[in-house]
Every structure is written in structure tokens, then in C-alpha cells.
Amino acid sequence: MSEEAKRPTSSFSRRRFIRLAAATAAIIPAGGVILAACGDATSTTGAATTTSAATTTGAATTTRATATTAAAGTTAAAGTTAASGTATTAAAAAGTGVIPGGAPGVPDIYKALPPVFKSTARLPGNGKAVKVTVFSSGQPTVKEKSQNKYWQELEKRLGATWDVTIIPNSSYPEKLAVLSASGDMGDLVLVDLNSTPDQNKLIQQGAYTDLTPYVTGEALKEFPNLAKFAPQLWKNSSIRGKNYGVPRPRFLTSTGTLWRKDWAEKFGNPNPKTPDEFFTMLENFTNKDPDGDGQKNTWGLGDSGISGTNAFSSLAAHSTVMGMFKVPYPWRQNSDGSLTFFIETPEYKTYLAYMNKIWAAGLYYPDTLTQTGDQNRNNFVSGKYGGITDTVTGIPNATGRRAVAKTFNPNADVVMLPPPGVDGSQGYHYGGPGFYAMAMIPSKVGKDPERVKELLRILDFFAAPFGSEEYIFINYGIEGVDHTKQADGSPVVTDLGKNEIGDLPYIMGPQPVLYYPAFPDQGQIVQDAVKTLLSNVYVNPALTAFSQTWVSKQSELTTVVNDAANAIVTGRQPINTLDKLISDWKSRGGDTVAKEFAASIKG
Amino acid sequence: MKQIVSEKKSLLQKTTPKTGAPLWQRMWRERWIYLLITPGLIYFVVFQYLPLLGNLIAFQDFSPFLGFFESPWVGLDNFARLFSDPDVGIAISNTLIISLLQIIFAFPIPIALAIMLNNMVSDKARRFLQSILYLPHFISWVIIISIFQQILGGDGFINNLIRGTGGQPLDIMSNPDFFKPLVVIQVVWKDSGWGTIIFLAALTAIDLSLYEAAVIDGANKWRRIWHITLPGIRSTIILLLVLRLGTILNTGFEQIFLQRNAVGAQAAEVLDTFVYFRGVQAGDWGFSTAVGLVKGLVGLILILGANKLARKFGEEGLF
Secondary structure, X not given: OOHHHHOOOOOOOOOOOOOOOOOOOOOOOOOXXXXXXXXXXXXXXXXXXXXXXXXXXXXXXXXXXXXXXXXXXXXXXXXXXXXXXXXXXXXXXXXXXXXXXXXXXXXXXXXXXXXXXXXXXXXXXXXXXXXXXXXXXXOXXXXXXXXXHHHHHHHHHXXXXXXXXXXXXXXXXXXXXXXXXXXXXXXXXXXXXXXXXXXXXXXXXXXXXXXXXXXXXXXXXXXXXXXXXXXXXXXXXXXXXXXXXXXXXXXXXOOEEEEEHHHHHHOOOOOOOXXXXXXXXXXXXXXXXXXXXXXXXXXXXXXXXXXXXXXXXXOOOOHHHHHHOOOOOOEEXXXXXXXXXXHHOHHHHHHHXXXXXXXXXXXXXXXXXXXXXXXXXXXXXXXXXXXXXXXXXHOOOOOOHHHHHHHHOOOOOEEEOOOOXXXXXXXXXEOXXXXXXXXXXXXXXXXXXXXXXXXXXXXXXXOOOOOEHHHHHHHHOOEOOOEEEOOOOOEEEOHHHXXXXXXXXXXXXXXXXXXXXXXXXXXXXXXXXXXHHHOOEEOOOOOOOOOHHHHHHHHHHHHHHHHHHHHHHOOOOOOOHHHHHHHHHHHHHHHHHHXXXXXXXXX | OHHHHHHHHHHXXXXXXXXXXXXXXXXXXXXXXXXXHHHHHHHHHXXXXXXXXXXXXXXXXXXXXXXXXXXXXXXXXXXXXXXXXXXXXXXXXXXXXXXXXXHHHHOHHHHHXXXXXXXXXXXXXXHHHHHXXXXXXXXXXXXXXXXXXXXXXXXXXXXXXXXXXXXXXXXXXXXXXXXXHHHHXXXXXXHHHHHHHXXXXXXXXXXXXXXHHHHHOOOOHHHHHHHHHHHHOHHHHHHHHHXXXXXXXXXXXXXXXXXXXXXXXXXXOXXXXXXXXXXXXXOOHHHHHHHHHHHHHHHHHHHHHHHHXXXXXXXXXXX
């Protein structure tokens, strides 16, 4: 289960939305980048790709090329020349079992592992101990170091003692607070500012090292794999123009609706395109027995109401329905530069009325507000409802919704619903920032520049791109112990491997690609989903803006919006209480937040 | 009374004639006793009294990074924020209502249960029943709420029965009007069995010959309960009631938090959830501590008041 799926649905923050306007966005070079780095590939054929010998860290590196496509006018960090057009990569064009994304931000599909190459030049560590704190991604608890061959081998390859503390997601905020109070935060800390917004305060107080001098300009070239991250990623993860952490790259999409296409096909309309069609389909799901068991035990939509901290609930901000009515979420920039919060717009009122209609008609799973995320996912895959708010990464792999739903019903066809729109055109998708959580270095450690560089080299090791020797070791462990090779050469992690690898390498990773050897159809489904969602993205104007009031009031303001919106959608309160919510929001600090964000955008 | 005290004094003087010796001498004489109580004393100082100093951060804009000594002092700002918050009124009134409902309905049930268990003839059956009654106490709230959801929820057993017969589903778990009674029922189900332990212990202390005498005098079962059992455990009941009053501002967090979403803040915001959303989630430790301090103070006042009242009515009270 991917961490994106665990992330609160519909959460937002200033960094969660990426500018994707074609002219301004630098494009994350989908996985294909890496292949170009492979020396054996004929890495010069891609029309849109420029492959340059970016031997960034000296002659010793075997990373021969860093092909990055970027929109015109933006220079990629790795020093490649910008090229307009698609993200087609050299290797993709060379036809080595790769299906290129073909559009900005759309990941490539790999049918097989590319030829192995080495992506780092030297031993990253200096032999010292590195203390790491990460939250759990839900992997099994790892075996002790003395009985863990993977861990031992990892330390050998890192050149450092790797002391990892893995904390359950739910107690992470408290643990971080205790760590910082103790004065010993270790060397590397994984922080997701969306779920631990109080860390923003600590950043402002100087608890973490400002990495800007290390990860911008020429200095970044010392870390070839980090240099492959899209420049936009560094920008989106910056706070007031400074980089306090190394972002962990992810897809540019956020949540949409995972959809039982097989149900919808029964009623002759697999992709409802308008609010009316969508509503009719939810009615069919609820009243016309889509699972054919003769009982009235299905619903249209379901979600979890116990979302993570600081997140808007699925009823308050259902990403698909909001996108359908083109709500400018979370901010709209007016012509005079001021910002309007989404709840103040007429689009949001329309949204609430529509959601209330769905709820009143009994099309929403009635226990939505009290069920947990796990219950919600279980109910969806077992066929209780036809739609669930989730990310594209919730689809693939053996533990993904698609494969698990098929264990309940072989005909289940779980895909991402192409966003319906109010006028029949495609609805908005509220894109993500392209990363999830950052690896940060406490300021105490950061006083020694050599130590910072060492730690960044270690992160660089974990960011080894797909297909590299390091990547295969990091993700699949030791052959014969942690994984076995299938006939086609694809590695399969053994049960032992699952318990040895766990979340040990969770601190950092490369740009993800689509490689699901055990499920040949999943790559295409995810790629299509990303492509569709990214074709109409709403750009949050305050994505990289900063507001001190928002940092301190986010929790309170989010709760106020959730409570009022939940009450309106479920019919406890009439829709005109929205006016009270808006004035409440403003007087409790929302006005100040809007002004601060607007001022921050002006710079 | 005075006479008794002076008598006691003279007795003491007789048995320990060196009371007049200096303190350190007396302490030295009892050194082994002092040595024995030291571990307990250290425990209380380190884990109970020193942490009390932490309450000082209620007067700070505390940041774990800056620590206690560097964090800025803000005077009574955190308290001012608590009492000027537009939602705190609802949180306090919900807290009090839920607490009072629990005292009225959930508090007497373990007493009745304990008396019933005590009156069972078969020892084996009683032990068996006791074990079953204790069990729910060890189930976490998450599970208990799930069980209630499975039975009463919109997709629960009852509503699925109704839906199967073509009826209109009932709105129970997400109905704000039912929320408070449901919370009390859940507490009764979870903790009544556990609550019997102390009462059962108190019941065994009642002299059995009293019952025998009453039977001979022709008292029926109810008379015996009313005139022997209940007076026999009266001091225990009052003791627990006084303690319960001290925690009147605590309703428990998890149980309410898990169900708050379904019914909304108006019905379900209590002080514990209020602090969670305002303080803990935002990393506002100063504010959270300020609320905790207020709760503690109110609890202390209530305990002292209730204790005084109890003594006034001739009970022993807590102290």
C-alpha cells in the first residue's frame, strides 16, 4: 500500500498543488530519464530528448547521461539543455520494453528491467553512525540488524552505520516534538509538513539546516541522483525560497475517484461526463444491484471521515465533485492579486448543494463519517460501493485496490474515473506538488558542512534511479535472500525480504516509474489515469506561498470548515449556514491568511 | 474529644519516651524505616512532582526546539485564548452534560451488578460471569465503536434488516440527539463489569453474621440489601463518587473523537477533543497545557468540595 493512499484524502497545503501551466512548468522527467543513463542503450534517438554527458561528479561516476526534458525556458538542474515537447526518452524510443508517458509528468511504463548500471561514484558515508527517524509506510517491522542480511549489506554499501527508528504514522507528530525537545534529533528526519504542520514553526525557529547552498546551482551536481529531480520539485518543496529538506519524488497527481468500471458498464455508461450522468450512475450503483446478488447492499460513493490531521474531509472537499464544478481549490487569485478561499466562491455553494443531493438520496455510504481509512478501503474492494477517493498509486501492485478487488470478484475493474465536468468538458484535477515528505537535517548536525554533504550523499544513494544497481539492491535486496529472479529476469521479493527491507530505505527514493512485472495490465491503467488527470489541472496560486497565520491556525480553521461542511452535506444544517461558515472563517484568521498568502505571492 | 487526644499523647509519651530528642536524632533512630520509604518517595518526586513544574509552559509560547528556557513567556495569553474561543462554551457544556449523565446512569450500575454477583449461590457461575463482565474493559475504543457501528450503523445489522424488508433505514449513529445517550451506553457496556471489582471487595468485608441475624429477624432479600449491604459499602461508594467528581472535565478522548465526525461539533465537541484540534494538532503545547491546568484546578476544587460535603454528612471521605 503506497503512502499516498494513506495520506489524508483531499488534504491540501500551499505546496500540494503544482503549477502545470505548460509554459511555466518544468517537467518532471518521468522515469525514462534513467534509461538514458544506461550506457548500453542507444541513447540518442529520442526526438524530444537531449542526452548530454553530464558527468557531474568527476570522471569516476558511471552515470553517463542525464536526460531531462523541460519546458522551454527552464534549465534542468542536471545541466541538460531544455527541450520542448514530450517526455519521450531515448531508451523509450530505442524500444526496450518501455512505453513512454508521452506527456509532461506522465510516468513511463517498464515491461522489464533495463540493463543494470551504477548511479553513484563513491561510498557515500565516512564510516560514522547515521541516526535516522522515519514514519512507517505500513511495511512489516524489520528484523534485527544482527539477523538481517539486507541491513548489514546496506551498511556496507552506505559506508555508515544505519540506525533507523521507524515510528507509526499516528504517533509521529508527538515523537517529533519529543525528539526536538530532547535536543537530539539525530542526523536525518523524514517530515511531512501536511501531517505535522507544527514542524513549520520549528523550521522558522531554526531547528533544521538550510540546505539551499547545497542543493542549488553547481553544488547540486555533487549529488548526481538528486540532481535528476525536476527543478520544480525543489521549488515546490521550498519554504520562503529556501530548501530545508530533500523532497521524495512522487507523481504529480493527487486524489481522484477510484471507480468500479465494471459496475458502470452494466448500466451502459462507463465514464459519466456531467453532474447529471454522474448522479444517475450513483443512483444505479445504489438502487439497481450492481453486484447482482439480489440484495440492496451497495452504494454509490464511500470514503473515510476519520481523515488524517489537518485535512479537509471527503464531504467538505470531495476532489472529484469539486473538480466537476470547477471549484478554485484551495485558492482563487483575483485580478487585483488578492486571494479568495474556495469556500467563499459560488462554485463551492453549488458543490455543497450537489453533495447534499447525493447524501439525501442515500447514495453515499451512510457510515462514511465514522469509518477509518482501512475500513473504507476494505469496503470498496469488497464491493460495497462504486467509488472511493484515492490516488493513482492506490491502484497497482498486489496490495493495490485493483488486485485486491479482483480477489473478491474476478470481474472487478478498478480504474481512475476520468473527471466529469459541469459543462460536459473534463473536470479539474487538483494536482499534487510532485513529492511526499522531505528528508531534513537538524541544525545541530548542519553546522559541519562536510557532515551535511555526507548525509546528502547518503540520500543521493537512496535516490538511485530505477534500473540502477543501487535501485535494485535498495528495493529488492540481495538475490537469493530477499528476492528471487523470475524467468523473465524480474525480481520478486521473498517473505524474508519483506521482513528484512521494510522501511529501512524509506527516507528517500527516485522519481517513481511504472514497473509491475506481476500485473502486466496495471502499468497502462496507471499511466492512462495520470495522463487523463494531468490534462486539466487547477493551479493553486498559493502553492509555494507562505503564511505564518496559516501555520498556526491551519488545524483550527480546517476543523471549522469540516464541521460546517459535513453538517450541510449530511443535511443537519441548511445550506445558508455556509454564510456563517464564511464569516467564521474570516474572523478566525482566514482573512489574515489570505492577505499573507497574497503578499507572499507578490514577493 | 480533647480528653481522648491528651490520653493518646500521654500513651505515646509512655511508649516512646525520647520524643523530645532533636529531629535528626529521631530520624536516625528510625533510619531503616526512612530507608524503606525512600524508593517510593523518589518515585513520587521524580515521576509525579517534578513533572508538575512542566505546567509552567502554560505561561509560555512553548516550542520543543527552543526548550523550556528559551521559549518566550506570554503571561496569561493561553488562558485568555481558552476563554475567548467561540467554541469553548460548547465544549465545556457538552463535557459537563456527558459527565453528569455518566455519573447518574453509568456510576450506579457497577454497584447493582456487584450486589447481584455477590448474591449468586454458585461460586463457579459467579467467577465465570465475572470474567465475562471484565472482558469489554480490555477492548479498545476503536473496536467497541466498530461493534456499535456494525449493529446500529447505517450499514449495520439493524439497518440492513430494515433495508432488506424495504423499509427506511434508521439514523442512529449519526443522529446528534442520540449521541450523548449512546456515549453513556457505550461506557456502561465497556466498564460496568470492571467497576464491580472494588465494590465486590467492599462487599466481602461485610460481616456475614449481620445477614444471619437479619434472616432470623425475618428480613427479606430486599430488606437485607437495603439495611445491610448498601450501608456496608456506603463509604466505598462515596469515596469513588468523590474521586469521580474530580475527573468531571475528562470524558475520555478516543471514544468521543471517533464518533465526533458523524454528529458534528455542536453535539460532540468536548474539552478533550477541543484541545486536540486547537493545541495538540497545531503543536501548540502551551495552550494544551493551559487547558490541562484549568481542568486540574477545577478537578481539585471539586474533590475538595465533595470531600468536605461527605464529611459533613458524617462520612469518612478521602482525607
